[in-house]
Amino acid sequence: MSRRSMTVHVARWSATHPWRAIGLWLLLVGVAVGLMIAVPTQKTKAADTWIGQSGQAAELIQQAGLENKPGETVLVTDPDGPLDRRAATTALAQLKQKMTALDAVDNVGDAVWAENGKAVLLPIELKGSDDDAADNVDKLVAATAEVQQAHQGLAIQQTGSQSLDAGIWKQVGSDLARAEKLSLPITFGLMLLAFGALIAAGIPVLLAFSAVGAALGFYAPLSYLFPDGGSVANVVLLIGMAVGVDYSLFYLKREREERRRGHGTVDAVEIAAATSGHSVVVSGVAVIVSMAGLYVAQDPVFSSMATATIVVVAVAVLGSLTVLPALLAKLGHRVDRPRVPLLWRLNRRIGPGGISRRLLAPVLRFPKAALLISAVAVIALAVPALGMKTEPGGLNTLPQSIPEVKTMQQLQANFPSQGMAYEVVGRTDGGKPPVAALTELQQAAVGSGQFVAPPGQQIRTAGDTAVLTLVSVRPDTNEDARVALEQLRGSLVPSAFATASGTTWAVGGENAEGVDSGQNQRDKLPYVIAFVLGLTLVMMAFTFRSVAIALVTTLLNLASVGACFGALTLVFQNTWAEGLLDFTSPGFIVSWIPLFLFVILVGLSMDYHVFVLGRIREAVQEGLSPREAVRKGITESAGVVTSAAAVMVSVFAVFATLGMMEMKQMGIGLAVAVLIDATLVRIVILPSILVLLGRKAWWPNKLPAARTPRTEEERELAAV
Numbered sequence: 001m002s003r004r005s006m007t008v009h010v011a012r013w014s015a016t017h018p019w020r021a022i023g024l025w026l027l028l029v030g031v032a033v034g035l036m037i038a039v040p041t042q043k044t045k046a047a048d049t050w051i052g053q054s055g056q057a058a059e060l061i062q063q064a065g066l067e068n069k070p071g072e073t074v075l076v077t078d079p080d081g082p083l084d085r086r087a088a089t090t091a092l093a094q095l096k097q098k099m100t101a102l103d104a105v106d107n108v109g110d111a112v113w114a115e116n117g118k119a120v121l122l123p124i125e126l127k128g129s130d131d132d133a134a135d136n137v138d139k140l141v142a143a144t145a146e147v148q149q150a151h152q153g154l155a156i157q158q159t160g161s162q163s164l165d166a167g168i169w170k171q172v173g174s175d176l177a178r179a180e181k182l183s184l185p186i187t188f189g190l191m192l193l194a195f196g197a198l199i200a201a202g203i204p205v206l207l208a209f210s211a212v213g214a215a216l217g218f219y220a221p222l223s224y225l226f227p228d229g230g231s232v233a234n235v236v237l238l239i240g241m242a243v244g245v246d247y248s249l250f251y252l253k254r255e256r257e258e259r260r261r262g263h264g265t266v267d268a269v270e271i272a273a274a275t276s277g278h279s280v281v282v283s284g285v286a287v288i289v290s291m292a293g294l295y296v297a298q299d300p301v302f303s304s305m306a307t308a309t310i311v312v313v314a315v316a317v318l319g320s321l322t323v324l325p326a327l328l329a330k331l332g333h334r335v336d337r338p339r340v341p342l343l344w345r346l347n348r349r350i351g352p353g354g355i356s357r358r359l360l361a362p363v364l365r366f367p368k369a370a371l372l373i374s375a376v377a378v379i380a381l382a383v384p385a386l387g388m389k390t391e392p393g394g395l396n397t398l399p400q401s402i403p404e405v406k407t408m409q410q411l412q413a414n415f416p417s418q419g420m421a422y423e424v425v426g427r428t429d430g431g432k433p434p435v436a437a438l439t440e441l442q443q444a445a446v447g448s449g450q451f452v453a454p455p456g457q458q459i460r461t462a463g464d465t466a467v468l469t470l471v472s473v474r475p476d477t478n479e480d481a482r483v484a485l486e487q488l489r490g491s492l493v494p495s496a497f498a499t500a501s502g503t504t505w506a507v508g509g510e511n512a513e514g515v516d517s518g519q520n521q522r523d524k525l526p527y528v529i530a531f532v533l534g535l536t537l538v539m540m541a542f543t544f545r546s547v548a549i550a551l552v553t554t555l556l557n558l559a560s561v562g563a564c565f566g567a568l569t570l571v572f573q574n575t576w577a578e579g580l581l582d583f584t585s586p587g588f589i590v591s592w593i594p595l596f597l598f599v600i601l602v603g604l605s606m607d608y609h610v611f612v613l614g615r616i617r618e619a620v621q622e623g624l625s626p627r628e629a630v631r632k633g634i635t636e637s638a639g640v641v642t643s644a645a646a647v648m649v650s651v652f653a654v655f656a657t658l659g660m661m662e663m664k665q666m667g668i669g670l671a672v673a674v675l676i677d678a679t680l681v682r683i684v685i686l687p688s689i690l691v692l693l694g695r696k697a698w699w700p701n702k703l704p705a706a707r708t709p710r711t712e713e714e715r716e717l718a719a720v
Contacts, residue, residue, distance in 0.1 A: 007281060011273030011325040015266050021326035025319065029210050032217025039220040044227040046130055048300040052516035053489070057508025060425045064465035069106060070133035072140055072160035073418070074122040075411050079155045088120050091151045098143040099124055104136035112415070112455065119414040130161065137162035159407035161510075167404040168660075169230070175658040176233050182654045183241055184209065187647055191245070194643035197336045200252060203327060207319045208244025212237055215312035222307055229301030232308045234655070234663060238670075239600065240312040241651050243287065246607050246644040247320040250276040253640045255328050256336070265332045269325045275614060277321055282543050283610045284317035286536060287603030293532040294599055297524040299517070305596065313603075359683055360634055364627055367688035374684040375559075378676070382562030384569040389588040390522065391478035392514035397586050399659035412476055417454045420472040420481055422488055423509040425465065429502045433466035435459055437503065441496035445470050450487060472511075478518075478588065481511040518591035525595050532602050533557070544613060548697045552689055553609055556681050557602045564597060564673035571668055581656060583664055590662050597669045604670070605677050607644065612637045612682055616690065617698070626694045630687045638683070645678030 014021035050058050061067055074095055076088050092111050099108045099122075109123040124140065126133040141158055148156040184205065191201035215236050223232075254276040258268035291313070294306035328335060363370040398405045412419045424441060426434040438459050445451040451470045460467045470488070474480035488507050497505050533554055541550035568589055571577045575585045616633030624632060652674065655667030690697050 005274060005278060007273045007277035007321055008270050010321050011269050011277060012266070014322050014325040015269045015329035018326035018330040021322050022330075025210075025323035025326075028318075029214045029217075032214035034217070036213075036217035036220050041220050041232075042223040042227040044229045044300050044304070048227060049513065049517065051299075051513070051520050053506045054508040054512035054516045057423055057425045057506035057512070060427055060465060060504070060506060061423060061467055061508070064425075064427070064462040064467075066425075066460045066462050066465060066467045068423075068469075069125045070128070070130045070160075070162060071126060072124045072133075072137065072158055072163055073411060074124065074144055074156060074158050075119060075407055075414075076121070077119045077155045077157075077410065077414075078153070080153075083118055083120065084153075087151065087154060091147055091154055091156060092120065092122055094150065095122055095144070095147050095156070098147065099140065102136075102139050102143065103127075104133070104139055114414040116414065119410070121411065121415060121418070126162075133162045134165060137166055141166070157403065157407040157410075159404045159411060164402075164404045164408060167402040168398065171399055171402055171659050172230065172234065175660055175663060176237065178658060179234070179237055179654050182657075183237070183651045186650045186654065187241060187245055190643065190646050190650060191249075192340060194249070194639070194646075195252075195336070197339050199331065199337055200256070200335050203252065203324070203335070204245045204248035207248050207324060208241050208316065211244040211312060211316040211319050212240035214315045215240055215308065218311050218315070219308045222311070223304070226304045226307040227300060228308075229304045231301065231662070232304050235305050236308050236312050238651065238655060238666070239287075239309050239604075240316065242604065242648045243284070243313055243607065244316040244319070245647045247280045247284070247316050248324055249644050249647070250280055250611055250640055251320050251324055252328070252335075253643075257636075259333070265329055269328055273321070273325065275618070276611070279611045279614045280317055280320050282539075283607045284313050286539060286606035286610065287313045287600075289535045289539060290532050290599050290603030290606075293528045293535075294596070296528045296531050297521065297595060299521065299524075299592075301592065302596070306599075309600070360631060360638075360687060363684050363687050364631055364691055367691040370684050371688040371692070374680050374688070377680065378559045378563055378685070381676070382559070382566040384567075385562055385565035387573070388565055388569045388594070389573060390518065390591040390594060391482075391586070391588040392518040393590045393662060394478055394481070394514065395476050396478075396584075397590060397661040399661070400584075401659060409476075416473050417452050417471050420474065420476055420484060420511045421454070421509050422470050422472070422485065422507055422512055424468045424470060424488065424493055424505065424507050426467075426497065426500070426503050426505040427465045428500070429464070429504070431464060431502065433461040433464055434497070434500045434503045434505075435461060435466050437497045437500040437505075438466050438468040441492060442468055442470070444496060445488070445492050448487075448492070450474070450484065469509075478514070482515050485512050485515050521591050521595050525598075528595055529598060532599055536602060536606070543610070544617065544698075545701050546698050548693060548699060549613065552686070552693075552697070553606075556609065556677075556686060557605055559685070560605050560673045560677040560681060561598050561601050563676045564601060564669045565594060567672040568593070568597075568665060568669045572665055581664060581668075583661060586661065590665060593662060593665045593669065597666065597673070601670065601673050601677075604648070604674065605681075608641050608678055608682055609686075612641060612686065620698060626697065627691050630690050634683065634687055641678055641682060645674055648674045648678075 076091055077083060096108045099105050104126055105124060106127045107125040111120050111122050113120045126136065141163055144156060144158040188201060188205045191204055195201045216233065219232060251272050254272040255268045258271045259265065263271065288310050291306045291309045294302040395405060395408060400406060424438065426437055428434050442453055446453055451472055454469055454471055457469055472480065472484035474484055485507065493505055493507060497503055537550045537554050540553045541547055572585060572589055573587055578585055612633060615637045616629050619629035619632040620626065649671045652667045652671035655663045656671065658664060
C-alpha cells in the first residue's frame with residue numbers, strides 16, 4: 001500500500017502529536033455522551049410502522065377519529081383454585097376506586113366474569129393517544145400492585161399493549177446490562193490470550209467500548225429522523241464491540257510485527273497505517289455499504305438499526321486511524337507491558353501462524369480435494385435453510401419471565417373475546433357509512449364459528465366511515481393469525497361488501513400489522529440481497545482491481561450466510577437445543593432476523609476477507625508465486641483473524657444467552673457464521689480457490705514475474 005495514502009498521513013500526524021490526538025478523541029466521546037444526556041432518543045410511533053392493508057386500515061380509522069381508546073386490563077384469578085367471588089368483588093372495588101382517581105384514566109368499565117368462573121377482568125380506558133398512555137402506564141401498574149399487596153390470596157395482574165411494551169423494554173434493558181457485564185471481561189480475556197500483555201489487551205477493549213458510547217450519543221439526534229424501533233442499543237453493543245476490537249486488533253498486531261522486524265515506533269505505525277489501516281477503511285466502508293441495504297427495506301426498525309450501526313462502525317474506524325496510532329506512539333515498547341509470563345511465552349513459542357501453517361499445508365498440497373470436502377460441508381450445513389419458516393414475533397416468542405406476557409396468556413385462555421382482534425373498516429365515497437355491510441359481515445363471521453364479537457362493542461361510525469372489531473377464536477400464534485386474516489380478507493369481507501358499491505374496505509389491527517410486516521420483509525429481501533451483493537462486488541473489484549476476487553468474495557459471502565441460516569433453522573425450528581439455550585422453540589425464525597443477518601454478515605465477513613486478501617496481495621506484489629503468496633498471506637494473518645473471530649464469536653454467543661428470542665436467534669446466527677467464515681472459509685475454501693486460479697485470480701493487475709524464494713523463511717514455506 002502507498003505510504004502516501006490518507007491513512008498514513010492521519011497516522012503520522014497522530015503519532016507525532018499524540019496528546020492532541022488523544023485529547024480530540026476524548027473531546028469527541030465527551031460531546032457524544034453530552035448529546036446522549038441532553039437529547040432524548042426518539043422511539044418509533046404507531047404510525048411509523050403502518051404498512052400494507054393494515055396500514056391503510058389504520059389511516060382510515062385515524063382520519064375518521066374512530067381509534068379505540070388505549071386501554072389496560074386487570075385480571076383477577078385465584079392461584080389455588082376456583083375464584084372466590086366475594087374476595088374478588090372487594091378487590092375489584094378497591095381497584096376501581098384507585099384507578100378512577102388517576103388523571104391518566106378516562107373510564108373504568110364494569111367487571112366481566114369469565115364463563116368458566118375462574119377469572120374476572122376489569123377494563124380500563126386511558127386518556128390521550130397510545131404514546132400518552134405509554135407515558136402513564138406505570139401509574140396504573142403501581143395502583144394494581146397496591147391492591148395485590150392487600151389481597152395476598154388472589155392473583156391481581158395487569159396487562160395490555162402499554163404495560164406489555166413496558167415489560168418488554170424492561171427485559172431489553174436487563175438483557176443489555178447482562179451483555180455488557182459478560183462481553184467486556186470475555187473480550188479482555190481473549191485479548192490477553194492474543195497479546196500476553198495487559199496494556200496491549202486493554203487498548204482494543206477500551207477503544208471499542210468508547211466507540212459504542214460515542215455512537216449511542218451521536219445516534220440520539222439522528223433518532224429524530226430514524227426513531228429507535230427498540231433494538232438500537234443491543235445492535236450497537238453487538239456490532240460496536242465486535243468491529244471496534246477487530247479494527248484495533250488488525251492495526252495493533254501489524255504495528256507490533258513491524259517493530260519486531262526492527263522498525264522504529266513511528267515507522268511501524270506508518271507501515272501499519274498503509275496496510276492494516278487501509279484494510280480497516282475498506283472493511284469499514286464494506287460494513288457501512290452492507291448496512292445501507294437495510295434502507296431498501298423501507299422499514300423504520302431496519303432504518304434505525306442501519307443508522308446506528310453505520311455510526312458505530314464509522315466511529316470505530318475513526319478511532320483506529322487516529323487515537324490508536326497516538327497511543328501506540330506514546331506507549332512505544334511499553335504497550336507490551338506488563339507481560340503475563342505464561343501467556344507471553346506461549347505466544348512466543350507458537351509464533352505467528354504456527355497452528356494455521358500446519359492446517360494450511362494439506363490444503364495447498366491438495367487444493368481440489370480440500371475445496372470439494374469443505375464445499376460439501378458448507379452445503380450440508382446450509383441445506384436446512386431451504387425449510388426455514390419466518391414469522392413475526394408475538395406472545396409465543398417473548399420470554400415467559402415477563403409477567404405481562406403470562407397475564408396476557410391467562411387473559412386469552414379465560415376470555416376468548418380478548419384474543420387476536422381485527423379491525424374491519426369501510427368507507428363510502430360521499431355517502432352513509434357501510435353499517436349494513438359490516439352487520440352482514442359480523443353475522444357471517446360469528447356464524448362461521450371462527451370469530452366472536454367483543455361483548456358490549458358495537459359498530460363504530462363517524463361521517464362516511466364505520467369500523468367493526470372481530471376476534472379470532474384461534475390461539476394467539478403467528479400461523480393462526482395469518483389463517484384468520486386470510487379468511488377475513490379472502491372471503492368473509494369481500495362477500496359482505498360485494499353489494500356495497502363505491503365502498504373502500506380494509507382489514508387491520510395489531511395482528512394484521514404483524515402479518516403484513518412479515519410479508520413486506522420477505523418481499524423486500526431479494527432487493528436487499530441484490531443491493532448489498534451488487535455494491536460489495538463493485539467495491540471489491542475496485543479495491544483489488546480484480547473481477548475474479550470480487551466474484552470469489554460474493555460466493556464466499558453467500559456460503560457464510562447459507563451456513564448461518566441452516567444453523568438457525570436447525571436450532572430454532574426444532575426442540576433439541578431448548579434446554580441448552582433456555583428457550584421454547586417457536587417453530588420459526590422471527591421474520592426480520594434473516595434480512596438483518598444477511599446484511600450484517602456480508603459486512604462483517606469483509607473484515608477478515610479484506611485483511612487476508614491484503615496480505616496475500618502484498619506477497620503477490622513481492623513476486624512470490626500464487627501458492628507461496630497464499631501460504632505467506634494466510635499464515636501471517638491467521639493469528640489476527642483467529643483472535644478477531646474469537647472476540648466476535650464470544651460477543652455474539654453472549655447474546656444467545658439473553659432472554660429475548662430475537663437476540664438469541666441473532667446471536668446464534670452471527671456466532672455460527674463468523675466461526676465458519678474465519679475457519680473453514682478463510683483457511684480452506686479461500687486458499688484452495690486462489691491456488692487453483694493462480695495468477696488469473698488477480699487479473700487484470702500487472703503482477704511482477706514470479707521469483708524464487710530468497711529468504712530462509714520463504715524457502716522453508718515453499719518446502720512445506
